[in-house]
Amino acid sequence: MNHDFPSFNEHNEDFEDLRDLLQQFENLREGRSHSFLDEDSFELIIDYYDEHDELNNAMQAAELAIEQFPFSSQLLLKKSSLLLDAKKYKEALALLDKAAVLDSNDINLYILKTDAYLALNQHKKAAQLLEAHLDQFSGEDRTDLLLELADVYDDWEEFEKVFDCLKMVLEHDPNNEEALHKIGFWTEFTGRNEESIRLHNQIIDDYPYNHLAWFNLGTAYQGLKLYEKAIDAYQYAIVIDEKFDYAYRNIGDAYIRLRKYNEAIEVLQKHLEIAKPEDVIYEAIGYCFEKMRRYTQARYYYRKAVHLNPTDDKLYYKIAVAYMLEQNWENAVKSLQSAMKLNKQSAEYNMSMGGCLLELQRNKEALGFLVNAIRIRPGSINARLSLIRGLYVSDYFDDALEQLELAEGKIGKKPVFVYYRAAIYIATGRTKEGLLHLETALQMAPKVLKKLLELDPAILQHTGVVELVAQYKKKR
Structure with missing residues (x-):
């Protein structure tokens, strides 16, 4: 079988020599007359075939070489390496043991043996x-x-x-x-x-x-x-390597952790100058602007991140949050819709969507999303509270009480649930019961009072509530 050896545009003599060697090997293989091939020549031939992914030819060259030079540890190592490529690990190890007897000071012997052992686990x-x-x-x-x-x-x-x-x-x-x-x-x-x-x-x-x-x-x-x-x-x-992009990235991270957002932005923008733009860098800059309450800039950088990574739902959510912080509910809803197209199964997105729709007085729709959040994460106290709050502000007090029972059954009697129960009783005219629950809640966790005020700021217009809270503060 005559091989057409590739004719690279190589003007060097080495390539001509290699072509001659390959032709000699062909002659040897076909049983035709050929010049004597020494050990080094065989190594070159094996390497050539190995580099060109012609494993069978490389293996044949190694076998013929070892027949002629049975005491060459180098040729045994070459054949072992080919056996490893062919996934014949045990055969490779047997051959490596032979090579070790001939020369135990060749580092490749140990590296090849290691590869075989790893392949065999x-x-x-x-x-x-x-x-x-x-x-x-x-x-x-x-x-x-x-x-x-x-x-x-x-x-x-x-x-x-x-x-x-x-x-x-x-x-x-x-x-x-x-x-x-x-x-x-x-x-x-x-x-x-x-x-x-x-x-x-x-x-x-x-x-x-x-x-x-x-x-x-x-x-x-x-x-x-x-x-x-x-x-x-x-x-x-x-200072030593001014194009060291990872160093800029880590400085940015360190400044963020120190809450030095201006410095972080400066260094991350430097990163953008010297390295390929990445969504995580834009996102980090957006985060800094958000923390500095510069929401328009925050959204600008989050959008740049989205442009590079349009399938990351979290980025759309961050844009939504930057709108929510400005109470721009309509635009927040649009960004949340984009996030939820990519990930419907996020309790957080469903809660946020419910919250925005409540602000827009689209209560029925809102409650659908809040119920969804609980379906996704039944053990989440925030999901439970969001739904109860949604029912409360929609004046569905009986449903709110029912959801409170379910929440306590699932999560246990948390102080915040007692505050919510107090609010529902007061809102439905069961004032005496409401104040009793409020007193219990104040004894359990006075700091959680703020959750009650978030649920219904108007509750402080109720004289009984005001007196009880004042009395409790005096006691403390």
Whole structure:
């Protein structure tokens, strides 16, 4: 079978040589006369086929090569790697044992064995193998084995040990980018912030221009809620690499947690200048404006986020909330409709829709949404209270009482339910009973009185209520 070997536009001699080698291999395979192929030539041929995903040809080349050079550990490793690709893990391991007898100092031997053990779900064997041979290697090889061991532990869900391995890498090789990138995540995951701070301070003492070490120092401080220190560390990372977008993002987050919204907006806008726009950044800027009660700007940035991520119902909900905070109920309803097109099963959206429709005096519609919220989350006290409030303001007092019974049956006798019961009795002229319930509620939880006033601010015009509350304040 004659192969048409690809004719890349390669003007270098190497490619011509490789073409000759492949032709020689074809001749060998077909039993025609051929030049002698040495070990290196076979390796090149195997690599060529492997890189071009011609596994059968690569395997055949490896087998012919091993026939001619049975004591070449390199060729045994190449064939083992092909067997792993073919998912023949046990065969690969048998071959790797042979290779180990010939040369036990090749790092690839241990990496391939580890891959085989992981594929067979034998994490313990993989970890033991690497641990046993760590001291055999130094420099880059030792680093590679430690990174491999970290991956084994990750796969095995031994997360503390992942952190340990990455820490060992950085103690020997403080500028190793892979370990620096990974340890930030694992610090956060394992909560080993103090250790991370010590480690990265040590690295920075020796390599003050290591921007990743400064960044990791920042994330460790942030993990301990030391936001000012975190910001300082991130600022150093940015001085060293001014296009370090993750540092800007984290500074923004730290400022938000410190409630310094102007500073957060400034730094997040800087992020937008240097990196591809992302919905989460626009959303964070929107959140800052919302917290500063600048609702028009908040909606502007939430809409920019929606533009990048039109299927995220939470973004439409945030736009709705920014309208609700301005009591712009009509527009809030429109945004809620968009959110609910994407997610009908949110109790929160149903409650908000019910609340807006009550404000617009569309009470019947409102009650439908409030009933829905309870159907979705029967154990939610807020959903229960929203429906009872809806019935109360719609003058459906009997239904409100019935829903109160159901709520207490489901959730228990909460003080807020006692306040609501007091309000319903007072509203229906059963004043004496109402005041008794109010007194009980005040004894249970005086601070929850505000829930009663939210339900019906006019209740304070009732002299009995005013006297009772005043009397209770005097007692306290």
